[in-house]
Amino acid sequence: MTSSASRVVSLTNRCADSKSPYVRSHASNPTAWQLWSPETLALAKQTNRLLFVSIGYSACHWCHVMAHESFADPRIAQLLNEHFIPVKIDREERPDIDRQYMDFLQATSGGGGWPLNVFVTPELEPVFGGTYWPGPGSERARMGTGFEQILVKLAEVWKEQEGRVRENGKRIIEQLREFAQEGNLREKGQTEATDELDLDLLDESYVYWKGRFDSIYGGFSAAPKFPTPTHMAHLLRLGSYAPEVREVVGEEECVQARAMAVLTLERMWKGGIKDQLGHGFARYSVTKDWSLPHFEKMLYDNAQLLPLYLDAWLATKADSFLEAAHDVAKYMTTEPMLSSLGGINASEDADSYSTPIDKHKTEGAYYVWTMDEFKAILSEQEVEICSKYWDVRPDGNIDPRFDAQGELVGQNTLCVKYEIPDLAKETGLGEDQVKRMIQDGRQKLLAHREKNRPRPALDDKIVTAWNGLAIGGLARAGAALSTPSYISAAEKAVTCIQQHLFDSTTNTLRRVYREGPGETPGFADDYAFLISGLIDLYEATFNDAWLSFADTLQQAQLRQFWDAEKHAFFSTPANQPDILIRAKDGMDNAEPSTNGVSASNLFRLASLLNDDSYATRAKQTVATFEVEIGQHPGLFSGMMGGVVAAKCGVKGITVVGDGPAVQALLRAWKASLTPGYTLSRVGDGEGSAWLRGRNELLKDLDGRREMVQVCEGGVCRLLGVQDVEGLFV
Structure with a gap:
C-alpha cells in the first residue's frame, strides 16, 4: 500500500x-x-x-x-x-x-x-x-x-x-x-419484547442515586459536578407515580428521593453555577460545592432545568423554586437567547473580554468580580451586606487549584452564603432593609456589567432538538404559572421550526438553522425532543394543531429510525455513509436519552390518540434495553417512566365543557405532578376537530355538557367533574 x-x-x-x-x-x-x-x-x-x-x-x-x-x-x-x-x-x-x-x-x-x-x-x-x-x-x-x-x-x-x-x-x-x-433482545434469543419490566428497577435506581448523593452540597458526584436534570426529575416524581410504585419503592424512600433532588436544586440556585445577577445557569461546576462554574451557558441545560425547577416548586411550593423557574424561562425568552425568528439560540460562550479594549478573552470575565469593583460601584453599607451575602473577599474566593490558567486570581464568583434572616441578625439591620440592599446592589452590579463588559459570544444556531426541550418546558411553565408569554414563546418556537426546519412534502426535519437551514437532516433526538415538547404544548393549550404535528413527526421518526427487527430507535438514519456504527441511545447523559423520551412520547400519544400501535412500540422500546436497565438501572432514569407505563398503564382523561368545575379541575392538573396521565379537552370552544377525528373514543362526546371521560386500554367511563377531584396530587 x-x-x-x-x-x-x-x-x-x-x-x-x-x-x-x-x-x-x-x-x-x-x-x-x-x-x-x-x-x-x-x-x-x-x-x-x-x-x-x-x-x-x-x-x-x-x-x-x-x-x-x-x-x-x-x-x-x-x-x-x-x-x-x-x-x-x-x-x-x-x-x-x-x-x-x-x-x-x-x-x-x-x-x-x-x-x-x-x-x-x-x-x-x-x-x-x-x-x-x-x-x-x-x-x-x-x-x-x-x-x-x-x-x-x-x-x-x-x-x-x-x-x-x-x-x-x-x-x-x-x-x-x-x-x-450488547443487551439487545435478539442476542438473548428473543424476538419479541417482554410484556413489562419489573417495578423493582425503580427501587434499584433509587438505591443507586442514594449511594452517590452528596448530603452536604447536593449532587451525585465529586467535582466536577453536573446538574443531571433527567435523574433529578425522576427522583422528584418517584412519589407521584401509582400506589403500586410507591409500595415497591417505599413511601419513606420516595420522600428521601425527593429530598435529594430538592437539596441539590437549592444548592445550585445559590451557587456560582447560577448567574446571580442575570438569568440562567452555567454548564456545570468544577467544584463540589457548586461555587465555581464552567461559565458557558447552554440552551439544552437551561431547557431541562426549567421543568425541573417547576416540578420542585409544584412539589414543595418553595418561593425560591418558583423564582428559579421564572428566571430560567426569562433567560430563554429574552435577548440574546431569543432569536428574531422565534427560535431559541444554542449557547453563550465561557470566555469574553473584561473590557471593550481588551485583546484577549478570559474565562468568566463577564461574571466574576473583585472587592475593589464592589467598593467602586456600591455604597459602603451595600458593600458590607452584598459582599457577605455573595461571599466576595478582598483576595478572591476562587481556589487556585481550580484556576489552571491563572486567569481568576483575586476574582470572586457570586454565591449566596447567607440567609436573609441570618444576615440581618449579624448586621443588626431589619430583614426588609437587608433584602432591599441586596436588590439594589444586584441592579447596580448588573447595570455596570451590561454597560462596561462585552457580553460573551453568542452561538445563534437554532438546534431543533434543543428547541424541542425548551418548548416543552415553556409550555408547562406557562400553564402552571399562569404566564401566557411563556406559552406564546413556545408556540413561536414551533412556528419557527415549521417554517425553517420542517419539509412538509416529506414530513422531515433538519437539525440546525443558521443563515438558512443546514444540510444535516434531523436525528432521532430532534424528532423525539420536539414531539415531547409538542405534547406538552398541546396539554397547555388544547390546540390540537400541536398534537397533529406531533403525530406527523412520530410517524416520520418511526419511518426513518425504527429498528423493525430488534426494536427501538437508532440515533441516525439508515444508509448514512459517514457513520461506522448505527447506535441506539438508551442511557441519559447531558441530554435525556432519545429512546427514553421516545418511549414516553409513544405512551402519551397512544393514550391521547387511542392508538394501540404506538403503545406496542413504546413497550418494545423499553424492553429492548431490558438487559442494560437491569444491570445499571441508575443510568436509565429517562426509561423509568416507560417501565411504569408498561406495567401500570397510562390513563387518558378528556375534559368536556367550560364551567367553573372544569376550570377548577384544569387548574388542579396544571398545579400537580401527574406522571401516568394524559389530558385532552373537547368542546364547542376548543380546537379539537382533528383530535376527535383521530381518536374514535372522543367522537361522540357532547361538548355542551360538563363531564370527564377516563380511558385506559381502550376502555372508557364517564364521570362527573366533581368525581375526579383529588385525582391530581
Whole structure:
C-alpha cells in the first residue's frame, strides 16, 4: 500500500465556508482546516493520509485554549497540513460523528470531553484520540507530552506501520459495534419484547442515586459536578407515580428521593453555577460545592432545568423554586437567547473580554468580580451586606487549584452564603432593609456589567432538538404559572421550526438553522425532543394543531429510525455513509436519552390518540434495553417512566365543557405532578376537530355538557367533574 508520505497536496483553510460560528472562528488559523464532507473524505483516500478530526462547540473554553495554543501556531499548522487532513466539526451540528468517536475515546481511555481530537484512517476508523493537548510553549507541554510530540509520533507511525494501524482501527470499530449491540433482545434469543419490566428497577435506581448523593452540597458526584436534570426529575416524581410504585419503592424512600433532588436544586440556585445577577445557569461546576462554574451557558441545560425547577416548586411550593423557574424561562425568552425568528439560540460562550479594549478573552470575565469593583460601584453599607451575602473577599474566593490558567486570581464568583434572616441578625439591620440592599446592589452590579463588559459570544444556531426541550418546558411553565408569554414563546418556537426546519412534502426535519437551514437532516433526538415538547404544548393549550404535528413527526421518526427487527430507535438514519456504527441511545447523559423520551412520547400519544400501535412500540422500546436497565438501572432514569407505563398503564382523561368545575379541575392538573396521565379537552370552544377525528373514543362526546371521560386500554367511563377531584396530587 502506498505510504502517505508520497502523496502531496496543497490545502487551504475552508472554515469560512461553514455557517457554524464555532467552525468559522478557526477561519484565520494557519491550520488548513477542511469541512466534514464527501469531498474531504475522498481527499483522505486519494492522499492516503490520516484525518485529524477536531470536534468542539462555540461555548467550549478548552476548545478556545487549544485553538490559541496549537491551531494558531505555525509549527503545529505545518505538521497538520503536511501529514494529515485536518477537519473541524461543530458537535452540535453533527452529534452522530461526535458520539461515534467519543465512544471510542471513552472505551480506550476511560474519559472524554471537548475538544474531542481523534486521528482516523481514510476509512474513518479511529486509531488514537484525546481531548485537550497542550500546545508548544505552554507550561503543561513542558511538563508532559504536548500536541506537537503527538503529531510527530502519529505521522511516523502511519508512515512506518500503516498496516498495523489499519488493523487496529478495524478491530476497534468491531469492538464498538459489539458493545453497541450488547443487551439487545435478539442476542438473548428473543424476538419479541417482554410484556413489562419489573417495578423493582425503580427501587434499584433509587438505591443507586442514594449511594452517590452528596448530603452536604447536593449532587451525585465529586467535582466536577453536573446538574443531571433527567435523574433529578425522576427522583422528584418517584412519589407521584401509582400506589403500586410507591409500595415497591417505599413511601419513606420516595420522600428521601425527593429530598435529594430538592437539596441539590437549592444548592445550585445559590451557587456560582447560577448567574446571580442575570438569568440562567452555567454548564456545570468544577467544584463540589457548586461555587465555581464552567461559565458557558447552554440552551439544552437551561431547557431541562426549567421543568425541573417547576416540578420542585409544584412539589414543595418553595418561593425560591418558583423564582428559579421564572428566571430560567426569562433567560430563554429574552435577548440574546431569543432569536428574531422565534427560535431559541444554542449557547453563550465561557470566555469574553473584561473590557471593550481588551485583546484577549478570559474565562468568566463577564461574571466574576473583585472587592475593589464592589467598593467602586456600591455604597459602603451595600458593600458590607452584598459582599457577605455573595461571599466576595478582598483576595478572591476562587481556589487556585481550580484556576489552571491563572486567569481568576483575586476574582470572586457570586454565591449566596447567607440567609436573609441570618444576615440581618449579624448586621443588626431589619430583614426588609437587608433584602432591599441586596436588590439594589444586584441592579447596580448588573447595570455596570451590561454597560462596561462585552457580553460573551453568542452561538445563534437554532438546534431543533434543543428547541424541542425548551418548548416543552415553556409550555408547562406557562400553564402552571399562569404566564401566557411563556406559552406564546413556545408556540413561536414551533412556528419557527415549521417554517425553517420542517419539509412538509416529506414530513422531515433538519437539525440546525443558521443563515438558512443546514444540510444535516434531523436525528432521532430532534424528532423525539420536539414531539415531547409538542405534547406538552398541546396539554397547555388544547390546540390540537400541536398534537397533529406531533403525530406527523412520530410517524416520520418511526419511518426513518425504527429498528423493525430488534426494536427501538437508532440515533441516525439508515444508509448514512459517514457513520461506522448505527447506535441506539438508551442511557441519559447531558441530554435525556432519545429512546427514553421516545418511549414516553409513544405512551402519551397512544393514550391521547387511542392508538394501540404506538403503545406496542413504546413497550418494545423499553424492553429492548431490558438487559442494560437491569444491570445499571441508575443510568436509565429517562426509561423509568416507560417501565411504569408498561406495567401500570397510562390513563387518558378528556375534559368536556367550560364551567367553573372544569376550570377548577384544569387548574388542579396544571398545579400537580401527574406522571401516568394524559389530558385532552373537547368542546364547542376548543380546537379539537382533528383530535376527535383521530381518536374514535372522543367522537361522540357532547361538548355542551360538563363531564370527564377516563380511558385506559381502550376502555372508557364517564364521570362527573366533581368525581375526579383529588385525582391530581
